[in-house]
Amino acid sequence: MPDHEFAGMWMTEDGRIRHELLPTGRYVEARGTRERAYEGRYEITGTHIEYWDDTGFTADGDFIDGVLYHGGMILFRKPD
Numbered sequence: 001m002p003d004h005e006f007a008g009m010w011m012t013e014d015g016r017i018r019h020e021l022l023p024t025g026r027y028v029e030a031r032g033t034r035e036r037a038y039e040g041r042y043e044i045t046g047t048h049i050e051y052w053d054d055t056g057f058t059a060d061g062d063f064i065d066g067v068l069y070h071g072g073m074i075l076f077r078k079p080d
Contacts, residue, residue, distance in 0.1 A: 008077060013074070
């Protein structure tokens, strides 16, 4: 997957859940103090994202107005 505009760190407002979308099509999700709670691959079509965790779990979400809505969570891009 080529580099895209959504690559980078996304996090909940409280910072507890963090998704790092790598430009390689892989992601790492941290939860609280667990830095690598979940890992897997993702694909983006338009503003829709599909996740496939390495354990077999699947999920999806949508980017709307610069916010990622995923699995009942709202994630914001972490400022550089």
